[in-house]
Amino acid sequence: MKAVSECYPCLCRLVHQAAALATDDEELKAEAIREGLRVIDENFSADVTTIAIATEIHQIVKEITANPDPYRGVKDEEIRISRELISEVSPAYPQDFKGYLALSALGNVIDFFRDFDTIRGDMRGKVEFLIDDSDKFKRKLEKATNVLLLADNSGEVFFDLPLVKWMARSARVTYVVKESPVQDDTTLDDLRIAGIEGELDRVITTGTATPGVLLHLASDEFKREFAAADLILAKGMGYYEALSEFPSDGRILYCLMAKCQPVADSIGVPLNSYVAMLR
Template structure:
């Protein structure tokens, strides 16, 4: 995945939002934007978006002194999703096909912005995803792999969403009637935006799943996405 010109504009918006989450001082916010612009001008735009995002958010942290601008946003998202978890489990347990329902709810978790959605928007999104047809439906292949595979590799996305992931993984294990030999759950190795980190998986108790281990990508030491994921795939 290579950079498009639209990505550069998006990076500036991300930098502004992160600076506002970090401080109310407009002079520091302005310094963040100026510093990010300078950094972007120096960087190779043929790099991948994750690599440039790493540099952009490193600048934000250096200027503001705040390591994780989205920490409170992520905590709120996780708390909101954890509050929903009993309802998610009830919907899954009472459905005709619990595995498909859990997969659909995980998709809803990917769509929902827990930091800004109210209760009604969350409910509407869940019901829409539960009832609409998939544009591309690979469920039967997914079910087959769920039942026959010995190991599971799962890439996390955002805080809050990982609670929906947990419900899905638990349902996958129940559908198999036995645990996986190994579950590898992959998160970011450093705070960036509202992406899940090890702190988040511990907070929502993903560590309670049987035979689960955690790997990280895009750490402070390694910002090469291909190298990070290549290590995990091996």
């Protein structure tokens, strides 16, 4: 998904947020903001993905502030809230594939641009997929032997775990996280902090610190696994923005809440809709 005009102010907001989280030093913060905005002005185009621009923004903010994980505090709070809410909300969902998929989608309510009170409120709502290809995906899953789940935000792992365990009854499921910190995306350290590292049979990383994934930057291991997977369950808008650039091959299920208007428009749903879309 290429950048559209509405993405420009959102990227500017990202610069200010990342810099504010990265340092309390006003001079460093001002430099990080100045350089981050320069990245946007030099790269923003209808021919470029927002993922590519955001990746460069985060890299330069981390370099200037010497903070490798600006969103650490945000991620810790997301993990805490998710651990607290999962036992409260999970009984509302059937203990089957469709129920576990909806529960996983509920975790995608988490977003670093949303305040925690809004997140708590939305998590107590019921997931109804406006686009629902879950039955098609399940039929494919019955014949699959190798499945990737591309994880999104740090707190979502609690909501993903029941789905991972259900799918693992018939296929090898690999949980994919980020190699190093970017935004509030899940890393191996976050799995350890969440205390559920040992509950996932197989975990690899993308080899990158990019929102979503930029395949040309990804590790050889990830590219091999991605190419060999029978099915891929891609969580969140970042993976949709990145992978929708490639031709559809019928094996990627995008599972997300469309939390921004450009993504919602690209998919063809109203803002804040849940989708389970097979492409």
